[in-house]
Amino acid sequence: xxxxxxxxxxxxxxxxxxxxxxxxxxxxxxxxxxxxxxxxxxxxxxxxxxxxxxxxxxxxxxxxxxxxxxxxxxxxxxxxxxxxxxxxxxxxxxxxxxxxxxxxxxxxxxxxxxxxxxxxxxxxxxxxxxxxxxxxxxxxxxxxxxxxxxxxxxxxxxxxxxxxxxxxxxxxxxxxxxxxxxxxxxxxxxxxxxxxxxxxxxxxxxxxxxxxxxxxxxxxxxxxxxxxxxxxxxxxxx
Amino acid sequence: xxxxxxxxxxxxxxxxxxxxxxxxxxxxxxxxxxxxxxxxxxxxxxxxxxxxxxxxxxxxxxxxxxxxxxxxxxxxxxxxxxxxxxxxxxxxxxxxxxxxxxxxxxxxxxxxxxxxxxxxxxxxxxxxxxxxxxxxxxxxxxxxxxxxxxxxxxxxxxxxxxxxxxxxxxxxxxxxxxxxxxxxxxxxxxxxxxxxxxxxxxxxxxxxxxxxxxxxxxxxxxxxxxxxxxxxxxxxxx
DNA sequence: CGCTGTATTGACCTCCTTCAAATGCGGTGG
DNA sequence: CCACCGCATTTGAAGGAGGTCAATACAGCG
Numbered sequence: 213x214x215x216x217x218x219x220x221x222x223x224x225x226x227x228x229x230x231x232x233x234x235x236x237x238x239x240x241x242x243x244x245x246x247x248x249x250x251x252x253x254x255x256x257x258x259x260x261x262x263x264x265x266x267x268x269x270x271x272x273x274x275x276x277x278x279x280x281x282x283x284x285x286x287x288x289x290x291x292x293x294x295x296x297x298x299x300x301x302x303x304x305x306x307x308x309x310x311x312x313x314x315x316x317x318x319x320x321x322x323x324x325x326x327x328x329x330x331x332x333x334x335x336x337x338x339x340x341x342x343x344x345x346x347x348x349x350x351x352x353x354x355x356x357x358x359x360x361x362x363x364x365x366x367x368x369x370x371x372x373x374x375x376x377x378x379x380x381x382x383x384x385x386x387x388x389x390x391x392x393x394x395x396x397x398x399x400x401x402x403x404x405x406x407x408x409x410x411x412x413x414x415x416x417x418x419x420x421x422x423x424x425x426x427x428x429x430x431x432x433x434x435x436x437x438x439x440x441x442x443x444x445x446x447x448x449x450x
Numbered sequence: 451x452x453x454x455x456x457x458x459x460x461x462x463x464x465x466x467x468x469x470x471x472x473x474x475x476x477x478x479x480x481x482x483x484x485x486x487x488x489x490x491x492x493x494x495x496x497x498x499x500x501x502x503x504x505x506x507x508x509x510x511x512x513x514x515x516x517x518x519x520x521x522x523x524x525x526x527x528x529x530x531x532x533x534x535x536x537x538x539x540x541x542x543x544x545x546x547x548x549x550x551x552x553x554x555x556x557x558x559x560x561x562x563x564x565x566x567x568x569x570x571x572x573x574x575x576x577x578x579x580x581x582x583x584x585x586x587x588x589x590x591x592x593x594x595x596x597x598x599x600x601x602x603x604x605x606x607x608x609x610x611x612x613x614x615x616x617x618x619x620x621x622x623x624x625x626x627x628x629x630x631x632x633x634x635x636x637x638x639x640x641x642x643x644x645x646x647x648x649x650x651x652x653x654x655x656x657x658x659x660x661x662x663x664x665x666x667x668x669x670x671x672x673x674x675x676x677x678x679x680x681x682x683x684x685x686x687x688x
Numbered sequence: 689c690g691c692t693g694t695a696t697t698g699a700c701c702t703c704c705t706t707c708a709a710a711t712g713c714g715g716t717g718g
Numbered sequence: 719c720c721a722c723c724g725c726a727t728t729t730g731a732a733g734g735a736g737g738t739c740a741a742t743a744c745a746g747c748g
Contacts, residue, residue, distance in 0.1 A: 272589050275675050280589040294578045297571060302582055302680045333535060339581075340532045344540055346584045351510050351518040353591045354636025357735070389694065398592025403736055405696060437513050442540045595703075627726060641704055643728060 214314070216288035216376040217262060223375055223445045224337035231330050239316040244268075244307045246387070251292060253304040259315040261291035266311030267387050271395070272303045281396045283346065284308075284369070284388075288376040293321075293339055309387035341444050348442045353398050356436065358407040361397050363436035366417060366424060368443070375445045383418075383425035452552070454526035454614040455500060461613055461683045462575035469568050477554040482545045484625070489530055491542040497553040499529035504549030505625050509633070510541045519633045521584065522546075522607070522626075526614040531559075531577055547625035579682050586680045591636050594674065596645040599635050601674035604655060604662060606681070613683045621656075621663035 218232050227235075241264060244250055250268055251257055263285045270283040270291075282303065285291060291305045296318055325332040345368070352361050369386075373379045390408070394401040411417050416432050418425040426432050440446065456470050465473075479502060482488055488506055489495055501523045508521040508529075520541065523529060529543045534556055563570040583606070590599050607624075611617045628646070632639040649655045654670050656663040664670050678684065 270585070272585070274589070274593055278593045280592045282585045282588050294581070297575050298578050298582070298682055302682070303585065337535050339577075340536050343532070343577075343581050343584065344536070346581065346588065347508070347510070347520045347541065350520050350584065350588055350591065350636075351512070353588065354518045354633075355512055355516045390696095391694080395592075398588075400737055401694095402696085402738080406736090409696085444536055444540070628728095629726080638705055639726095640706080640728090644704090647728085 214262075214264070216264065216286075216378070219377050220288040220375050220445075221334040221338060224341065225330060225334040227330055227334060231328060231334075234324065234328065234331065239314055239320060242313050242315055244311040244313055246307055246309050248307050249304065250307055250311070250313060251301055251305040253301055255295075255301045256299065257292055257295060257301070259317055260293055260296075260321050261305070262314040262316060263287050263289050263291065264312040264314055267308040268305055268311055268313075269308055269392070269396075270303050270305055279395050280398065281392065282349075283342065284396065286369070286373055286376055287378060289342070290335075290338065293335065296321075308392055337444075344442045344444060358397070358399055358403060359411065360436040361399075362393070362404070362407055362411060363416065363432055364438055365393075365396065366426065367429075367433055367436060367438040367440075369424075370426065370429065371440050371443055371445060375443075382427070382429055383423060385422060386419065386424040387422050452500075452502070454502065454524075454616070457615050458526040458613050458683075459572040459576060462579065463568060463572040465568055465572060469566060469572075472562065472566065472569065477552055477558060479550055479552050482549040482551055484545055484547050484549075486545050487542065488545055488549070488551060489539055489543040491539055493533075493539045494537065495530055495533060495539070497555055498531055498534075498559050499543070500552040500554060501525050501527050501529065502550040502552055505546040506543055506549055506551075507546055507630070507634075508541050508543055517633050518636065519630065520587075521580065522634065524607070524611055524614055525616060527580070528573075528576065531573060534559075546630055575682075582680045582682060596635070596637055596641060597649065598674040599637075600631070600642070600645055600649060601654065601670055602676055603631075603634065604664065605667075605671055605674060605676040605678075607662075608664065608667065609678050609681055609683060613681075620665070620667055621661060623660060624657065624662040625660050 214236055218227070218235055221227060221235075239259065244266075250261060253272070265287050268285040268291065269281045270285065271279055271281045273279045285305070291313070292301065295301055325335065348368070352364050356364060370379070370384065373384045378384060390404045391401045394404045397404070408417075408419060412419065415427055416435060418427060432438075452474055456465070456473055459465060459473075477497065488499060491510070503525050506523040506529065507519045508523065509517055509519045511517045523543070529551070530539065533539055563573065586606070590602050594602060608617070608622065611622045616622060628642045629639045632642045635642070646655075646657060650657065653665055654673060656665060670676075
């Protein structure tokens with residue numbers, strides 16, 4: 213049930229069989245429809261939420277109504293591991309597709325982290341990877357232009373989804389609309405549309421029916437100068 | 451000596467007098483010249499670095515030579531609290547002005563966090579605030595245009611520096627060049643220049659001799675829709 | 689088979705970039 | 719105190735990436 217999480221954490225920390233069992237079934241799950249709010253800005257959720265299936269996003273809405281998506285959450289990603297420390301949520305979380313979400317009582321998490329050093333490290337590792345992704349997104353927005361931005365995002369998701377056990381070597385389910393993509397990259401949906409078309413024309417991607425395929429992964433990576441090191445998902449030689 | 455850190459942490463967690471003493475003098479300090487590297491990309495530093503005075507930045511350089519600054523580090527900010535978990539640095543850290551940096555042996559940090567729950571929480575809180583700042587920067591780059599971006603950055607620094615005990619109610623030392631600013635915001639230095647001029651023309655800021663003054667803080671905040679909640683520096687009513 | 693949301697297109701506009709040159713300024717040495 | 723150097727700031731002109739607005743086409747679905 214929690215396999216996307218366990219799978220992902222395995223890339224950062226060596227968990228024992230017992231650790232895996234402890235993580236294997238905590239709390240209850242909830243189904244969430246596409247476009248439904250999971251956690252609202254300002255909330256102080258009692259439980260920690262974990263995405264088990266589907267896509268969700270962190271976002272902020274400005275006073276003028278513009279929305280920026282600050283993270284895409286895929287299976288194995290936590291929504292709000294931080295809220296216990298920080299107090300209220302300074303942003304919202306919404307499902308982009310139908311989602312299954314686990315609700316872990318805060319006490320369970322606290323108990324785990326107090327008694328199991330390796331699990332604590334694994335969770336900390338996960339939050340640091342989230343931060344590293346955020347940094348790379350900043351680079352993406354600041355220094356690359358639309359074509360490379362999109363390509364880079366597609367490459368990132370390929371790696372992240374593989375780590376969660378989703379999709380295959382050259383494609384994955386992709387429920388985001390062009391408006392969603394625009395809000396991720398900080399550009400217009402009109403411009404996303406035109407940029408996608410040109411990527412398609414160059415046969416760098418095939419995006420159809422809520423699924424993305426990448427005919428030549430190496431070519432796409434080269435196109436946007438993608439280096440997966442920041443994801444910390446490849447165990448390095450010590 | 452460590453007062454900027456202690457001051458800052460006090461905004462997030464209630465430290466006891468004893469906790470403060472424990473944080474008050476750890477490890478040795480090092481002077482770093484402006485434009486000197488503090489930690490290089492790919493390093494695996496043995497010590498944890500903490501800025502005590504001056505400004506530094508996190509950055510990444512792309513293959514084509516373009517540089518994106520992903521964080522400004524001011525007194526009280528850690529450079530690499532995360533590296534112990536994550537392995538190698540996936541980015542570099544450079545001094546933007548002459549800096550004093552404390553080098554805390556990793557063992558000291560580990561020891562502190564193993565034995566003092568409140569300090570652990572405080573350090574964790576600090577990394578979460580860093581992450582929250584990163585998210586807001588993403589919003590800034592994605593949704594605001596240059597004028598508001600700059601204004602927002604200036605407002606953020608006013609609050610952060612005050613929390614570290616630097617500057618006064620309406621201004622602070624500001625050693626960044628226009629090129630640095632450009633690399634923070636993901637725009638050209640030429641455009642930074644023209645944008646600064648127009649902010650000056652509207653008397654929203656006074657930037658001269660490496661010092662920034664804000665004649666009317668409320669007006670500047672309103673101008674860029676600044677809400678300091680994301681900094682988690684104001685203790686909220688429970 | 690109509691409804692609703694998403695994708696696509698066109699025309700026009702503007703913010704920001706690019707390139708290149710000029711000006712200003714703080715520090716240093718004479 | 720002045721001349722000079724290197725760096726940062728400023729300016730101009732021209733071009734391009736991306737934005738805006740609004741209409742149209744399309745697709746899934748009850």
